[in-house]
Amino acid sequence: MPAEKAPGLVTSHETDRDWWRGAVIYQIYPRSFQDTNNDGIGDLRGITRRLPYVASLGVDAIWVSPFFKSPMDDFGYDVSDYRAVDPMFGTLADFDAMIAEAHRLGLKVMIDQVLSHTSDQHHWFRHSRMDKTNRYADWYVWADPKDDGTPPNNWLSIFGGSAWEWDTNRRQYYLHNFLKSQPDLNFHNPDVQEALLADVRFWLDRGVDGFRLDTVNFYFHSTGLENNPPLAPELRNATIAPDVNPYNHQDHLYDKSQPENLAFLERFRALLDEYPAAAAVGEVGDAQRGLQIVADYTTGSDRMHMCYSFDFLSSTRLTAERVREVVQEFEDAAPTGWCCWAFSNHDVVRHGSRWADHVVDRNGFLKMNATLILTLRGSVCLYQGEELGLTEAVLDFEDLQDPYGIQFWPTFKGRDGCRTPMVWSHNEPNAGFSEGKPWLPVPYEHLTSTADLQAEHDDSILQHYRRMLAFRERHQVFAKGSIAFADAPDNVLMFVREHQGTRMLVVINMSDRPRSVELDDKGWQAVENSPHGDVPREGDTLELAPFGAFFATMEA
Amino acid sequence: MPAEKAPGLVTSHETDRDWWRGAVIYQIYPRSFQDTNNDGIGDLRGITRRLPYVASLGVDAIWVSPFFKSPMDDFGYDVSDYRAVDPMFGTLADFDAMIAEAHRLGLKVMIDQVLSHTSDQHHWFRHSRMDKTNRYADWYVWADPKDDGTPPNNWLSIFGGSAWEWDTNRRQYYLHNFLKSQPDLNFHNPDVQEALLADVRFWLDRGVDGFRLDTVNFYFHSTGLENNPPLAPELRNATIAPDVNPYNHQDHLYDKSQPENLAFLERFRALLDEYPAAAAVGEVGDAQRGLQIVADYTTGSDRMHMCYSFDFLSSTRLTAERVREVVQEFEDAAPTGWCCWAFSNHDVVRHGSRWADHVVDRNGFLKMNATLILTLRGSVCLYQGEELGLTEAVLDFEDLQDPYGIQFWPTFKGRDGCRTPMVWSHNEPNAGFSEGKPWLPVPYEHLTSTADLQAEHDDSILQHYRRMLAFRERHQVFAKGSIAFADAPDNVLMFVREHQGTRMLVVINMSDRPRSVELDDKGWQAVENSPHGDVPREGDTLELAPFGAFFATMEA
Ligand SMILES: [Ca+2]
Ligand SMILES: [Ca+2]
Known part of the structure; x- marks a missing residue:
């Protein structure tokens, strides 16, 4: 492997408030990166152990998907305590060790913040659902049923069914854009904003360099609870939800992407600006106006530093025409905004399959993809295993863990196929991920793509990523x-x-x-x-x- | 224990086509009656073993809750093969042995038929959901989404949420009045009726004396799929669904209790009439017009032999005025109809708690209840343990098995509290139910009410039931x-x-x-x-x- 970054770079990064602009961020999905106690589940110590590899790629930062206390109904995107590390992943001391090692290697650390909703096990929700008068009564989105007992409007959950769940205590419905065990916080309540910002500050004080904000355009709903209008079939697309999901049949005018969010993002940015060089990247999920929202959120210097939309995370075939169209649309909408591009992440089919299954020279195609994403204007998120050219794993229904896949099986198989364990070495059990039984199986076809094998072959996808990242580093014009x-x-x-x-x-x-x-x-x-x-x-x-x-x- | 019935009675029963009129039927919930292989779950061999006890009570028949092949999402009320015994409960040979022993003891055998819906694992549904053109495509109730992707109308599932579930293959919704894994059969399709009647005939040929028909008024829906109108709060009641269930907010004009059902019931009766003395009791679940439906279904001699409604299964306090009102209402509506009365069953809180928790002399009260139900005009269903005066078990959330209770916890705790194991003897493990860990715990407070203890005390509730049943037997005026x-x-x-x-x-x-x-x-x-x-x-x-x-x- 190439040598680690020179320690000298650490200082320059730390003083550069603009480090995020053009940065390459390596996304780590903790469950699947490296297990150290052989329970089959990756952990923070495993990340720490593998950070030299990450640094060897030549990236600028890591984004670590949620490791907070959670019942794991949505694998950590359902947080029950924003300030605690889930025991499955380790301890706060493990986290501190991880951040120290990252900084020693010249890597920034961004963590995931899932602020739009909590787990139903968060004490805020456990209180909120008790009655209509408790301190947290208005911290979530509660509404009376219609006269016929049905939910207050037509909003749908992305994960299937109504976005409203009945609560027997309050005899009201509560809103959940995702699982019913992920109640939506009521951002119209200033106390909610205060509490969340205090939790964010906790991590800033602990030394993180920034955040990835989950579903950042879902924070606010329209208090009028208006029905979303239907969307004509010819206008529907599968950008953020699979084709078979009736969520795509609505124009989501009222359940998300509300104008009030801009003021909250400004509060959020003001908090980050108290720190030397903290930055945030927001996830914008909107099938109709994603790029416009990214533009709104990133224009100027008082909201998000950058955002990513789902335009390159969908299955729409990647062509030169398509790339030019999407990037130009964003440039036109937000000449001073900043995008973060991603081809793969923990929520979508790996682009090694999504775009490449029809391609004869898959390796050549995936190297070209790497060249492309690393030369476009914008920051970049790479998803663990992308640098190995991993394909989507094909799992049996019995292996499924993702409730989204279980709900929409078989026409949509969920997100487990991009969450199988990282493959490190070809001659260790489970490719070096764990000596225990992994929570998702290591696909047989990944065993020929391990990091150790590719490091030995100069024409591998891995080595191409390294060369392209070094090339990008040599030519600052790519970043800025x-x-x-x-x-x-x-x-x-x-x-x-x-x-x-x-x-x-x-x-x-x-x-x-x-x-x-x-x-x-x-x-x-x-x-x-x-x-x-x-x-x-x-x-x-x-x-x-x-x-x-x-x-x-x-x-x- | 009193002696078994004289074998001579068997013959007279067999030749009496009218045996069901005024019969006392003892309901057995197989999971909780008697376990013989110590897996913690009751089984058919366990029933056979305990039949002498049942006969010793002086009842005329048993009704055995479902023991058919099932994924057990609703504990057997989700059948995946109408002609097979679930391995959990035993084999067809075990069933044959049970029926032979029952007949030897002079007991009729009625079994549960869950015809309104199947399990989603039934091969009919597995085919039906594949596409819109397969042989079984129209065997269930499929409907396109509304323009906005939401279900076709406002019908609600009794078990919570919409009665419509999205299917990704057909991109349509299917109807389920209960769990989403219990799709409703489309009785408007004559092939469905034929197939079900053939399955019913299978059991008649095997020697059963009759059937209990689950949710008999849910067979047909209105093909217009009209919205049910809202029901004003003052008209709502908790007769068939708990107070906290928004199902009660609708007047169920269209999702069930359709007039087409009468013709199907006539087909069903014609099938039974091919056999010497087969009889059926239907369960009518309707909070607004239950007794009228019972009247419609039982008047004359070409539909149901008898039905039961939920009037005495609700928590409405039992008073002389209430009893007179309910019984008189039915007599007026159906002078030639026939009711089957029940105070407890596997779906409701045991009346030993529901009505008796405020009573100082609980034993006296429950004996009076026995006297009442055994002297009213009508047939009678007794539920296992009712003869012991069992109370509703208080379970922790962690012990819950019933999805209905998990859904509406904590304000409605589901049906597990009436399904805990039968208590036979005070000095055996798990009160003699099983030497393994029972699927639901044996409540501590039931250990002083075991059958063996009560049999030794002349003033026990059990001995009162025996005396009243013998009294009823001596005076035919009670039955007829x-x-x-x-x-x-x-x-x-x-x-x-x-x-x-x-x-x-x-x-x-x-x-x-x-x-x-x-x-x-x-x-x-x-x-x-x-x-x-x-x-x-x-x-x-x-x-x-x-x-x-x-x-x-x-x-x-
Ligand atoms: Ca681990
Ligand atoms: Ca058993």
Whole structure:
């Protein structure tokens, strides 16, 4: 493996308030990263143990999915105590050790904050449901039934069925956009905001460098509880929910994405700005206006630092035309906003399968994907195993753990297929993840993609990620520069990044065929030591190999 | 214990097509009656073993709750194969042995038929949900979503939430009046009726004497799928669903109790009439018009033999006024119909608690209840343990098994409290039910009410039931006679039964105070050997003890 980052970098990172802009963030799903006590479940000590590997990739930060106290109905996205580490994952001391090791290696640490809802086991909800007059009575979204006993409106849970669950104590319904054991907090109540911000401060004081905010556009609902209008079939899409989910049949005007959220995000940002260099990335889930919301949340410097939408997390085929369209749409909507792009995460089918199952040269295609995401304008989230080119695991119904998959089986198989254990070494039990029985099986087909095997082969996907990350690090224009697209042949993406007088041309052949590309200017100088090697060039004409890429610079 | 019934009775029963009229039926809940293989779950061999006890009570028949193949989501009321015995309960050979032993003891055998819905594991449903064109596509109630993706109408499941569940294969909703794993069969499809009747015939050919039909008024829905109208709060009642259940907020005009059911019941009766003496009792669950439906279903001789409604299964306090009102209402609605009365069963809080928790002399009260139900006009269902005066078990949430209780906890604790194991002997493990860990705990407070202890005490509730059943057997007027109520002092119930020239006066003091009652006629001759002993009488004036009763005859 390459050497760890030089310790000298730590200092520069710590003083750079703008470190997040263009940063590459490696997402760790703790349950599946590394188990150290052989209960089959990854833990914080396991993360700490594997951090040198993460640093060796050349990323800037880690985002750790929830490790807080939780009944684990939604695998930690149902928090019952925002300030405690779930015993399954370790202790606060383990967390402190993890953060110290990350900082020693020059890695920032971002943690997940699931503020939109709590677990129904959180003491706030246990109180709230007792009656209509307790201190926490208004901390969740309660509503009387309609005259016929049915829920107050037509809102649907993403995880299936009505978004309203009956409570026998209060004889009212409460709102849950996700599982019924994930009641939605009432952000219209200022006490709720105060309490959450105090919990966020707890972690800032403990040394975290930032946050990933789960479902950041779900914080507020419309207090009028208006019905969402139906959405015509031709307008529906499966960006944030599978095609078979009737959630997609509504235009979600009232159950989320309310304007009141902007003021809360400003409060949240003001808290972060009390600290030297804390940053946040928000998850925006909206199938109709995701990029516009990202623009609203990230424009200026007083809300989110950055957000990601689901545009590249859906199954819509990745083409040059599609990439240009999505990125340009965001640039137009938010010239001063900031996106964080992701192709895979713990909620969607791995793009190693989602986009690549039809591709003959899968490795070439996935390397091209890496080149693409690491050269676009924006920050980047990489999801553990993405750097190995892992495919979606095919699980039996009996192996399923995800309630979402159990609900919509078999046409939607849930999220377990992207949550199987990380594969470290080809000759250890369970690929080095655990000596116990893993909570999800290690798929047989991943055993040839382990990190140790790929580290030994220079043409592996893993080594390509490392080279591209180093390349990005050498050329600051990738992290901070503007972007301008140019026309190019079919399924070739061409754009220029520009930053402080440096211009970088990027030409990516997203097709599986060779492509000839005419450059508009003889002045482009090919960058040396390109991770894609030298590209044959006759005057202005490049001869790009399938999935090949070309980089050139020009001083302004 | 008293001797078994004389074998000679068997023959007379077998030839009496009218045996069910006025019969006393002992309900056995197999999971909780007697375990023989120590897996903590009662079984068919356990029933067979305990049948001599049942016969010793003096009842006419047993009704065995479902023992069919089932995933047991609703403890057997979700059948996946109508013709198979679930391995948990035994084999068809065990069933045959049970029926042979019952018949040897002079007991009729009625089994439960759950025809309104199947388990979602029944092969009919597994096929039906595959697509819209398979052979079973129309065997269940499928409907498209509304434009906004929500269910087609406002129908609610008794077990909580919408009565419609989304299916991802068909992208349609299916109807379930109970659990979502209990899809409702589409009785409008004649093939469904044929298939069910063939399954019913299977058991008739195997020798059963009759059936209890689960939720007999739920077979048909309105094909218009009209919304049920809301029900004004003052009209709501908790007869068939707990007070906290929003199911009670609707007037169930369209989701059940449709007129098409009468024709199906006639088909069903025609099948039974092919056999020498088969009879059926239907369960009618309707909070607004239960007695009217019972009248409709039992009037004449071509539908149900008898039905029971929930009027005496609710928590409405049992008073003389209430009894007279309910029984008279039914007599007026259906002079030729036939009711089956029950105070307890496997679905409701045991009346030993439901009505008796406020009573100081609980034993006296429960004996009076036995006297009452065994002297009213109608047949009778006794529920296992009722003859011991068992109270509702108080269970911890952790002990709950019933999904209905888990759903509506803590304000409605479900049905587990009436389903704890039968208590046979005070000095055996788990009161003789099982040497393994019972599926529900044996409540400590039941250990002083075991059958063996009560059999030794002449003044026990058990011995009172035996005496009353023998009394009823001696006086055929109780089984077959008409009924006419007379005015009586506060909380005293007075009525005359009359049959083939015999008139029997019954006076029951339902209050916990002594009552003086004037008789209207000096001709009433006190019956000798009354289970309530001799009642002091001065001329026309009876001096009834608290919970006392008086019986007198007069030849017409
Ligand atoms: Ca572990
Ligand atoms: Ca057993």
